[in-house]
Amino acid sequence: MKKIEQAKQKKQIKKRNRFIFRSSILVVLFGALLFAVVSNLIAEEEATLDIGDKAKDFQLKRVANNEDAKKSTLQLSDLEGKGVMLNFWATYCEPCEREMPYMEKLYPKYQEQGVEIVAVSVDATELVIDKFVDHYDLSFPVLHDKDSQVLDAYGIRPLPTTYFIDENGVVVERVLGELSLERLEGYLQQIVPKET
């Protein structure tokens, strides 16, 4: 009797081991499958800097029509404590051109509330930016990313791309493509520093 019991027990253990062995292999294999599929889906819309990330600091030369601003540089970290709208654009990009007047229009109002607008141009030559700033009489700081370093660091693909960064330097919103006046204002309101 005891022998039968023992054999039965042995069989039970064997069966359990087999179950564990097979389950763990299946889990690993299907885990790999899931990883592949999910990674493949994510890979399609990959951006270097996304919502919730800390905006990378950078420093660029200003392009401006008044002599003071002309020689100066602007560093993003200097604007800490303020909300920052960071706009990537170029003179040859039509949608970028269309949203410029909106930005200019809202700038004075939001500057008072502690929001800064910074426009980074990826144009090759300073001349074209200079003429553009003149033409639209832009008052917010326009920077020239001559060697595309910031463009690369932020992983910008389409133009315009706009980041809305809160007073702690965290990206609140990222907009690919053109903004309407209403949407622009909505986003700007989001990054007005909270009164403490």
Added chain:
Amino acid sequence: MSIIKCSTCGHQNKEGTTICEKCGKPLDYDQQGTLLNMRYDGSAIRSKTKNRSIVDKIWNFFSSIKVGVSLIAIALIASALGTIYPQKMYIPQNIDPALHYRDQYGLSGQIFYQLGFHNLYNSWWYMVLIALIGISIFIVSIDRGVPLYKALKNQAIKRHPNFLKRQKLFGEYKDYNEEDKTDFINKLKKHRYKITENDGHFLAEKGRFSRWGPYVNHLGLIIFLLGTLFRFIPFMYVDDFVWVREGETAVIPSTNQQYYIKNEEFIFETYGNDDEDAIFEAALQNTSGPVPKHFETSAIIYEDVSKDVIGSEPELKEINSGEIIVNEALKINDLALYQDSYQLNEFQTMSFKLHEADDEEEAAIAEFTVDLTDPESEYEFDNGYRVELNRFYPEYELDNGQPRSISNYPRNPGFVFFVHGPDIEEREASFLAIGQNIPSGDNQYKLSLTDFGVRDVSGLTVRKDLTLPIIGLGAFIFMIGVIQGMYWQHRRVWIHQGEDRIYIACHTNKNWYGLTKELEKVIDGTSFTMVQDQEKNNDT
């Protein structure tokens, strides 16, 4: 799990076993008289054993060769479908794919696009299909490889006469002498068979390792597939692209602004300019344009050693330099730069002269050169004239009658100049572009293009792929396994010493013709007659 007890030796075999593990007696009583199925040496394939749980059921599903082969067949058909029209990556990138497939291929193109076949090989379901094949390969190998290994490792030397009788090549000899038997065995030894003996029974075996071939190549495939998975880990894989103009230094993308590349010179040659190309003359006449012969970028790679914030002037230190040629990449640590494409003759400078509009000689009053990569806004001359560059359009196009640039690159530059001078009241404006010179009114002075300078642009692919060693290893192991399994055979000869007779049976996992020829040589010179091919006898 039920157990099959061998009626001869009493050994307890696992369910699904067709040949007794110990004495080699066939256990498939219903198949008497036919040849034995020697696949996996008659051992129980694990999945053939009873199953109850869901895990067992999934396991058994994937361990079936039928399922594996079906999966490969589906992958085959799917792959073929994807080649009907070009994939998304091979169509022009600046057009909406939906429109491209509709315009180029009509209704069938639209269907092709709607079904997602335009990006078939990157689709989730194709990936799942390949992954399922991988899973199948893995489970099949464990399921069959392990029992086969055990069966061959513990195989009995003495086999039951019924086992021998049911082999394809079999001989039964009554009249023989011991010398012939030793002679036969010695000759087998000469043919590099390994001989083992038990109680006067012999087993001669060679090439057993070829039985592991399938499992080795499956292992290679699994390593390969895992290698492709690693591509999704960010630091393992980089795929980027950079255009660098001659003389320009550009940041290499995907390196966190650590590396920069300078294009010293781009060299481009076509066929037909050299005496040694004479041989290709006939072929060149049939081509529509010049055929590129060679192109390369002479490049310097720099590292930014400053720790400054992004956008500040980098402090560049040269770390590598050389030519980037097709088929010969330039490497920086794990990163490689490949020559991919090029744009020839992009404008770099343009020279103009100022002259009186009605001067037929066009004698220059002033001359100046505009650097298109960094134009100045004013050009002043000693004689009191001044030319102001009011607008610059690197690649101009007319948009509702208004010029505007469509890109950053001076491929078709347009200029609006203002000319100021002592005898000009306010200013004279004119628009200049290639083939165009439009004055704003009745201008006294005219600007004319006198010269231009060009440069080439080199397109380089930036690639890092740390998965390559894994993938290479997988492919290597796969090749080893395939060669091992395909170019060698596992041959066995059993010699059973009966009471009044001797039985000889032979088996090989493939290439029976080769085994028969070898046995002819071994048997030749002994008193044994050639073993009979029992399959042939059955046919006739």
Added chain:
Amino acid sequence: MDLLSLSSGLLYTAFVIYLIAFVFFAATIKDKQQEKQFTLMNKIAISTTILGFIAQVGYFITRWMASGHAPVSNMFEFVTFFGMMLVLAFTILYFIYRIELLGLFALPVALLIIGYASMYPKEVSPLVPSLKSHWLYIHVTTVALGEAILAVSFVAGIIYLIHQINQSKTTVKTTWLEIIMYAICATLGFVIITTIFSSMDYNATFSYAVDEEEMTLEYQLPAWFGPENGELVTDDKMDAVFTTPGWMHGAEAPRKLNTLVWSLTAGLLLYLILRISLRKRIAAAIQPLLKKANPELLDEACYRAVAIGFPVFTLGGLIFAAIWAQEAWNRYWGWDPKEVWALITFFFYAIFLHLRLSRGWHGEKSAWLAAIGFAIIMFNLIVVNLVLAGLHSYA
């Protein structure tokens, strides 16, 4: 230039010698002995084949010397090389199995392939930069060898099928066998038609407009299918009867369609002449010639050819290809149609081997699979290059 004419002379010589070898192999049918007997006629036949092979190697070397690169860089050169490798693969299998019948079928196939190759432009073409690599000949020659060995499995399979399939009544099997025969006729038809018209220097030029741009298309065969809105500009030549349907794309689509229809028609004509003069199915007419065939040995040769060819093909067509693609185009795999079809070939023969090894698909089933495998290889060689253009489109 001298080397070049020597080279083409050697190729022509090889072609003629193969033809003679084929006649010798045909003579062995009369041998009453069973296989494995190495008769004098056998020796003469295989020696002649080897002689032809040596002549073709001579062509290969001299052309290499003349052009400065391995002559496997365009359609003519590659297909010719494939024919040469087929002869090599046959010779190897012949020495393993001593089946003369293999020669009776392998040599005509090789002749047909070399004939087909010579219909393409034969000029020495310059190499574009991405082809300038040692991998050109390492990759291409291994692929050609692998595919040629796999093609021998088709040859063994087709002999097996003709020998084994019951020809007393029409079945699906006899129909498919006739389709294979017709395909061979159509290839022969293409070679004959093209040779006739090129010896006549036939040339008809059509002009047509694409997006208001004037284009011309030259035909070397009388045009049945002309380009859309095309106009014949050559005098005294036949004008197009039909217009190429609009869904066929590519500048050369009308001419390709025209050539295809010509080949199929010529093939049909050839097939019908044969069929009517033989008064039975072509396979049925061949069957009695194969009396002494040993089906078991043919089956094994068919399988063995796959067993030998599969690793060679994988090495050349996938692994070497991947290494080169990594070097030239910085990715080891790019889903180019040619690559995909190499993968399909790999998948197919993997299925062949699994079905045979684990599910016991021997004999007839395995022979049919070998025929399908060859069709896939030919598809990859011809259709993918000419129709599904990609990075590999030579011609």
